Amino acid sequence: MAKPLPTRADLIDYNYAVAGHDGTLCDVDGELFIKPCTPAEIAFYESSVASHPDFADFMPTFLGTLTLDEQTNGSIEDAGAALLAQHNGTTVEEASAAILANGTARGGFPVAKHTVPEVVVPVKTGKRIVTNLAVVLENAAHGFIKPNILDVKLGIRLWADDAPEEKRIRFDKVTEETTHKDLGFRVAGMRVWQGPNATGPEIDEEGYKVFNKDYGRFSLNKHNVHEAFENFLFSELAGIDEELGKLVAQAFLADLDKIEKVLAGQESRMYSASLLFVFEGDGPALRNAMEEASRSPSTLVNGDEENSEEEDDEDETAGPKIYTVKVIDFAHAEWVPGKGPDTSAILGVRSVSKILENLAGI
Incomplete structure (x- = not known):
């Protein structure tokens, strides 16, 4: 049964994008994440789903694309109305009227329903891709009561082969001055829930401490970058003590090991791709979710796997989300047969794994 069309009260501006572009659209439940993109990015999603299913398992769930006719005066948002209508079981006119009446949901990261991530921390870039194409994804943060979100940009070289010289110089400077150079990654942004009564200049209205892109650029180096992961995983004020934080780190490590093996076994280039980490930031909710998982046959699994075997059983209720x-x-990602694995991205994954191993006490 299709869910009802969002009302005005439901349309919320999710402003959690840290390194993306403006112009993204989502329905209020966050079930759909519509992101302006290039034909190359769409091609990468399509080829990954078709020919690289092991890697596609760790990508945002790809639902399709929107294309705007060059002869129309529409926008990504207009085309989004058509897709929302299809998704919600309403007419295009109803969806368009709702969007026009309520205003377009702006900003980057939608906290979604079945979903996937393309986001991470509240900082608007002010940039917008000039395109008539959009990729439609699901969002990974839905189902969490207080999702903690961390975006880790991978690689040493950050520019693709078609990048202009000015961009190459600029990005090489970023690599040289940050943890990209030695560790193959940098923290691009982060938001961590601090508890129900948290206040302060760095705390937003929802009780999150926000670490924007400058945090990873200018405050972290190879000697102290582990502190970012400590800030992400452990928050006593939110009820996440050392025990819980270590369990989450162990869960992340299990998936990173799989991601590393997939990247090592396939030939690709992932320039400026990121790892997106999400876990339940409310300590009591996290503990309850873990206890519930421990009572079932499976233990901690990546959040998107929760419905893998039961999605056809309408009577089966999914358990609370733990992590994903x-x-x-993938704006600058491609499969490159004959050129070997992306050692630059793999270095980043391994470096993050080593930090998490230390924090998990492994």
């Missing part, structure tokens, strides 16, 4: 890890941002 995804690889995101």
